[in-house]
Amino acid sequence: MQARLSPVVFALVYCIAYTVVLAMDWPLFNYYPQTGEFTWGWVPRLEHAGPSMTWYGLMATAGGVALICAAIIRDKPVASALRNSLWLFPFAAMLACVYMMRIFFRQWFA
């Protein structure tokens, strides 16, 4: 039997998962560029290793969840049920990101 991944399911779940893992700070791993170290999972940040980078880990978490769902759920019913509304998922994820980053722009409105 040939395994098929559903592109629609992957993209929709990825958008939702990315927003959730960003909000909850759940990267699959952290990278510390100053020392070149990695930490896996939800362990406390390394104090001695300098600044950490979560972006790769966030994409890995969201991608992993999306891959699992895309392997299980079929495209057709989802694409039919959400016909012409699929674009709302990435749009909402983009808006949610801006909302979560609002703290950086507070000085503009101070």
Place this chain on the structure above:
Amino acid sequence: MITALLILHGLAGVALLGALTHQLVSLVRAGAMAADAGAVVRRDDSGKSTFVRRYVSVGQGGFTLAVVVLYVVTLIIGGVIYPTYRLDVRIPFEEMSLIWAVGLFEVKEHWGGIGLGVLPLYVFVWRPQQASSHQRDRFAITILLSFIVWSDFIAGHVLNNIRGL
């Protein structure tokens, strides 16, 4: 090496936004022409080959593979130079109290990450068999990806002008 990669990142970004913008303009123009069909004789329909007509008369679907490849290449190069930004640019931004610049990069990276996950959907809506059933999705997803690429490109240039790698 990092400077070379940054230039390559920028060049791939230019090619990507060129391909996406070309596809989007062609899509918008085709939609407008379909809406006008039969209503009014258009002034530029006199048989002359105008620049706009040549610009939009392309196989829109042919851009899809190029957009996906260029997006992934641009993102990978961006991912390679990102640690240098984190150490050599972001920390000085914080020391200069340019918190908005840090935020601008945060939005850029997250929108770029979301765009990566949207690529399978982009390919799906550009399949010929989805042309009629997912017309609005095709239009909106292409606009969203174009918006991500343009805003990320401009944000990258603004940040690089403040403090380059």
